[in-house]
Amino acid sequence: MAVTDMTKLTLGPIAYHWSGEERRDFYARIADEAPVDEVYLGEVICSKRAPFHEADLPDTIERLERAGKTVIVSSLAEVMLARERKATADLAEMDSPEIELNNAAGLFARGKRPHRVGPFLNAYNEATIAWMAGQGATHVTLPAELPRAAIAVAAGAARDLGLGVELQVFGRAPLAVSARCYHARAHGRTKDNCQFVCEQDPDGMPLATRDDHPILRVNGIQTQSESYVDLLPEAGEISAMGVTHLRLMPQAVDMVEVAWAFRDVLDGACTVADADARLRALCGATGLSNGFYFGTAGYRRIEAAAPA
Amino acid sequence: MSLAELICPAGTPAALRTAVDAGADAVYCGFQDATNARNFPGLNFTPEELEEAVAYAHARGAKVLLALNTYPPAGKVDLWRQAADSGARFGVDAFIVADMGVADYIARNHPGVRLHLSVQAAASSPEAIRYYAQHFGVKRVVLPRILTIPEIRKIRQEIPCEIETFIFGNHGLMVEGRCSLTNYLTGQSTNMDGVCSPASEVEYIRDEATGTMSSCLGGFTIDRFGPEEKAGYPTICKGRYTAPHRPEGYYAFEEPVSLNLSRLLPDLIGAGVHAFKIEGRQRSKAYVRSVVSAFRRAVDDIRAGRAANIEDLVALTEGQKQTQGAFETKKWR
Structure with a gap:
């Protein structure tokens, strides 16, 4: 009988412009079937998309909470326009559910009331994490590019401060954001007249080099990795370092099965090799990478040494 | 004033x-x-x-x-x-x-x-x-x-x-302090190491048959130039890429x-x-x-x-x- 590990699995906010129907179906299935403990909702990338989903938010929260999931609402990564400032200020006033802040504008509005620090707020080190804890942060998600040695130190510091600490272990890495919408640009439009062309690409718009190597994905103002980050073989080690929450980013694959692969590995219910094989099958032709974790180029896949 | x-x-x-x-x-x-x-x-x-x-x-x-x-x-x-x-x-x-x-x-x-x-x-x-x-x-x-x-x-x-x-x-095209493109391709981080498209990772490769010059970073072709074009430095956000409906290659982020x-x-x-x-x-x-x-x-x-x-x-x-x-x-x- 497998021992159930205490490490929590979370589902990050949907980065793409999935339709309302797709989202409702997705979260219904997550609620019913996925072994994730916590789910982040809310539009993080583009403020123009938010009105499409806001109306569904209360129902989605209720659906997930009734299934025993903790729900957290995430704020925009980029805050510049009036509507983005207002959305951030409004979110910062929420008492329930919990909120995750991705921009310093949110920190300003929230003051010392409890909040989570999202991956766009650059909590790279123990000094910054200590500062954030002193300002009301209860939980921090580390930057996706942080290497293993730094994760260990950061996680230890966060644990000593009583904070939850989270790391993305699955899905395309968030590599950059811009004020410019590259989806609109690709179609000869601008951000203001984009006509939501990003909805055509539920897993991001692929960019390849001119000698045909897939390299990046465009998601509106965001640029992501072509490969999915996959730290499944490293999940046990990451958990042992003190990372309390492992984040799965929603991609256009069977996320319920992705979550089970991670849960089974954490619980010792199957071997890493078996779970990894399942994950590879689920991800099809998409490359899997763990380079950031090993302090090398992010796109690389470093094979773990065989266990002794 | x-x-x-x-x-x-x-x-x-x-x-x-x-x-x-x-x-x-x-x-x-x-x-x-x-x-x-x-x-x-x-x-x-x-x-x-x-x-x-x-x-x-x-x-x-x-x-x-x-x-x-x-x-x-x-x-x-x-x-x-x-x-x-x-x-x-x-x-x-x-x-x-x-x-x-x-x-x-x-x-x-x-x-x-x-x-x-x-x-x-x-x-x-x-x-x-x-x-x-x-x-x-x-x-x-x-x-x-x-x-x-x-x-x-x-x-x-x-x-x-x-x-x-x-x-x-x-x-630069990306929001500064929020960009790990260089780290993704080279293993050197803009935020942590202070480098962006580092020269140590740059290569210019000429195709003798066609006369084209590829400008590469970390082994990736960031742009390719015809014989009549001046080859530019391979800064990731200034490169030319292809997308499904842009097979000709285009400046996906910005021109140089x-x-x-x-x-x-x-x-x-x-x-x-x-x-x-x-x-x-x-x-x-x-x-x-x-x-x-x-x-x-x-x-x-x-x-x-x-x-x-x-x-x-x-x-x-x-x-x-x-x-x-x-x-x-x-x-x-």
Whole structure:
């Protein structure tokens, strides 16, 4: 009988412009079937998309909470326009559910009331994490590019401060954001007249080099990795370092099965090799990478040494 | 009218002296390590050089701003703290910071030294700027290059600190301090190591059969040039890529252009911008001399109510495409 590990699995906010129907179906299935403990909702990338989903938010929260999931609402990564400032200020006033802040504008509005620090707020080190804890942060998600040695130190510091600490272990890495919408640009439009062309690409718009190597994905103002980050073989080690929450980013694959692969590995219910094989099958032709974790180029896949 | 200080790049001690002699109100520079965002081989200052540089600048009425604007990875924070301690000991006039932990350390340990918020902090709203002003006593914010002039004017009215904007030089497309493109392809991080598309990872590969030149970074073809084209440096956000409906290859993010806000100088001053930053710590002394002198004349003319000879400034980027980026119109986005 497998021992159930205490490490929590979370589902990050949907980065793409999935339709309302797709989202409702997705979260219904997550609620019913996925072994994730916590789910982040809310539009993080583009403020123009938010009105499409806001109306569904209360129902989605209720659906997930009734299934025993903790729900957290995430704020925009980029805050510049009036509507983005207002959305951030409004979110910062929420008492329930919990909120995750991705921009310093949110920190300003929230003051010392409890909040989570999202991956766009650059909590790279123990000094910054200590500062954030002193300002009301209860939980921090580390930057996706942080290497293993730094994760260990950061996680230890966060644990000593009583904070939850989270790391993305699955899905395309968030590599950059811009004020410019590259989806609109690709179609000869601008951000203001984009006509939501990003909805055509539920897993991001692929960019390849001119000698045909897939390299990046465009998601509106965001640029992501072509490969999915996959730290499944490293999940046990990451958990042992003190990372309390492992984040799965929603991609256009069977996320319920992705979550089970991670849960089974954490619980010792199957071997890493078996779970990894399942994950590879689920991800099809998409490359899997763990380079950031090993302090090398992010796109690389470093094979773990065989266990002794 | 704002003071319109001219903030100039100093990649080396020689460049610093050149910039000061050419009329810089302040120069910005960094140490020879990961504590600043231009951690390039052959650039930057030893502690001894910085101490001498501060003396040189101060004797001529110029300020020295020390860039500590990267994000220390956990376990390496001491390097940034030591850099701050050295800078304070040498009498720098301000620290340019991005990381909250670094800002907090300086605010507590060197409260007499001004803090400027680096563009790497990506503070693009009055609320974000006020967060740093309130908690760390930040006296000036370097605005991300994503705002229009009317937007800058509005921000100015809502914040308790000065504004610095870039006016000339390289024009990065991504929000600074939020970009790990270089790390994805090369294993060197812009935020943690202070490098962007590093020269050590660059290769130019000619195809003898077709005469095309590929400009590569970390083994990836960032752009490919025909025999008649001049091969450009492989900066990831200035490369040409293909997308499913763009099989011909296109500048997915931006063309290789440089920022030149010469024509907008009067408007920026009118919007309340306190300081103008010229990018280019990696540039030659000759470049620094010509650019700083030209902007010195232009700013002095505008402040004296004379018409500035903008054409001189426009000519500085001769042979290179120029842009006014986001500053001119929302359509840039």
